[in-house]
Amino acid sequence: MGNEPLNAPDLHAPRIFRPEPGDPGRPKRGLDDEALRTQATIFRDDLLAGHTILISGAGSGMGKAAAYLAARLGANVAICGRTREKLDGTAALIREETGREILCVEANIRDPEAVETLIGAVHDHFGGLDTLVNNAGGQFPQDAIDFSRKGWLAVIDTNLNGTWWMMQEAAKRWRADGKPGHVINIVANVERGMPQAAHTCAARAGVIYLSKTVATEWAPHNIRVNCIGPGVIETEGFRMYPEEALARFHNANPMKTRGNAWDVAEAIAYLASPAGRFINGDLMIIDGGQAQWGVVWPAGMPEYFSDNGAA
Numbered sequence: 001m002g003n004e005p006l007n008a009p010d011l012h013a014p015r016i017f018r019p020e021p022g023d024p025g026r027p028k029r030g031l032d033d034e035a036l037r038t039q040a041t042i043f044r045d046d047l048l049a050g051h052t053i054l055i056s057g058a059g060s061g062m063g064k065a066a067a068y069l070a071a072r073l074g075a076n077v078a079i080c081g082r083t084r085e086k087l088d089g090t091a092a093l094i095r096e097e098t099g100r101e102i103l104c105v106e107a108n109i110r111d112p113e114a115v116e117t118l119i120g121a122v123h124d125h126f127g128g129l130d131t132l133v134n135n136a137g138g139q140f141p142q143d144a145i146d147f148s149r150k151g152w153l154a155v156i157d158t159n160l161n162g163t164w165w166m167m168q169e170a171a172k173r174w175r176a177d178g179k180p181g182h183v184i185n186i187v188a189n190v191e192r193g194m195p196q197a198a199h200t201c202a203a204r205a206g207v208i209y210l211s212k213t214v215a216t217e218w219a220p221h222n223i224r225v226n227c228i229g230p231g232v233i234e235t236e237g238f239r240m241y242p243e244e245a246l247a248r249f250h251n252a253n254p255m256k257t258r259g260n261a262w263d264v265a266e267a268i269a270y271l272a273s274p275a276g277r278f279i280n281g282d283l284m285i286i287d288g289g290q291a292q293w294g295v296v297w298p299a300g301m302p303e304y305f306s307d308n309g310a311a
């Protein structure tokens with residue numbers, strides 16, 4: 001399907017952006033392996049020694065950075081995603097830099113049976129699980145009025161249902177084993193809505209309130225549940241958005257900048273560490289102030305809003 005003009009003056013013209021496979025002619029975005037290798041951390045080397053962490057969607061972006069940092073801090077790391085070669089890339093980086101082997105499981109979080117197998121595999125391999133990071137997810141940018149049923153379902157199934165299968169399965173194991181546990185759900189900054197990402201906004205808002213609810217229900221089982229809401233974080237995932245929109249993404253926050261995957265990785269390490277032990281049912285926003293100020297138009301801003309709403 002072709003890409004239609006993004007700022008079409010005709011308000012009735014549906015706008016669609018589908019990246020081409022392999023993203024020909026577009027720059028690579030996000031922290032590459034070289035950049036990850038040289039990131040400094042404030043945390044001590046053995047902060048997560050003996051801690052087992054499972055991170056979904058860790059073949060790229062924030063998940064990969066979080067897996068790499070956790071391994072550097074001494075954690076036993078398991079990762080999942082749908083693409084074997086991306087998972088292998090994360091494992092290779094970690095092996096080269098730390099000498100540690102991680103567990104890679106190809107799994108689609110939308111499939112509850114695959115999730116059950118995954119959680120079982122992590123327990124079998126490492127003898128337990130301490131922190132589950134639900135990072136896998138995503139969406140495509142589109143005006144809500146034009147969502148196809150299949151597109152709506154794909155985004156809800158990934159970001160809401162997939163996250164739920166993972167956290168419920170992990171919690172069942174923790175309850176059965178009488179072990180404490182911790183879930184960190186990566187969501188998004190949704191409090192003022194997300195134009196052109198209404199499907200993901202609905203799913204992420206669902207995850208935030210699901211998390212706050214079970215943070216209470218599961219406290220008797222010694223299970224904590226928190227969320228992290230990233231703003232505009234430059235990763236490989238930016239390929240889902242047209243260049244014209246990407247050129248304005250930094251304007252979404254008053255710092256007029258983009259975060260990177262390391263900003264989120266360090267927050268995950270903090271929450272997973274003993275420093276996070278009294279944090280429960282929280283939503284940590286990492287967005288440079290976007291929640292108070294900016295707005296993202298990930299499919300391209302309609303002409304109507306081109307003065308940015310300024311008085």
Ligand SMILES: CCCCCCC/C=C/C(=O)SCCNC(=O)CCNC(=O)[C@H](O)C(C)(C)COP(=O)(O)OP(=O)(O)OC[C@H]1O[C@@H](n2cnc3c(N)ncnc32)[C@H](O)[C@@H]1OP(=O)(O)O
Nearest residue numbers: 017018137138139140148150151154188197232237296298
């Ligand atoms: C937070 C968002 C707003 C702020 C943006 C600023 C910050 C950036 C935030 C990020 O999240 S960056 C990370 C982005 N990374 C991803 O999104 C990667 C993962 N995304 C996906 O895997 C897909 O987008 C998906 C839809 C979530 C997964 O679906 P599935 O694997 O089933 O893919 P498809 O078979 O390709 O699609 C199913 C269905 O969905 C519709 N659709 C898909 N892409 C588009 C598109 N570009 N435009 C319109 N509709 C789309 C469509 O109906 C597809 O079915 P078919 O028509 O292909 O049969």
Ligand SMILES: NC(=O)C1=CN([C@@H]2O[C@H](COP(=O)(O)OP(=O)(O)OC[C@H]3O[C@@H](n4cnc5c(N)ncnc54)[C@H](OP(=O)(O)O)[C@@H]3O)[C@@H](O)[C@H]2O)C=CC1
Nearest residue numbers: 057060061062081082083108109136137138232233235237
């Ligand atoms: N970057 C940003 O500015 C923001 C990102 N987010 C969210 O943060 C998370 C990480 O994003 P980011 O690192 O930027 O993007 P990426 O696209 O790099 O990472 C998303 C990862 O999720 C995996 N994934 C997607 N669907 C599934 C699935 N059904 N089952 C298993 N794995 C899946 C993908 O791998 P594969 O396709 O191989 O399965 C991919 O590695 C996502 O949930 C994203 O939507 C939220 C707000 C802002």
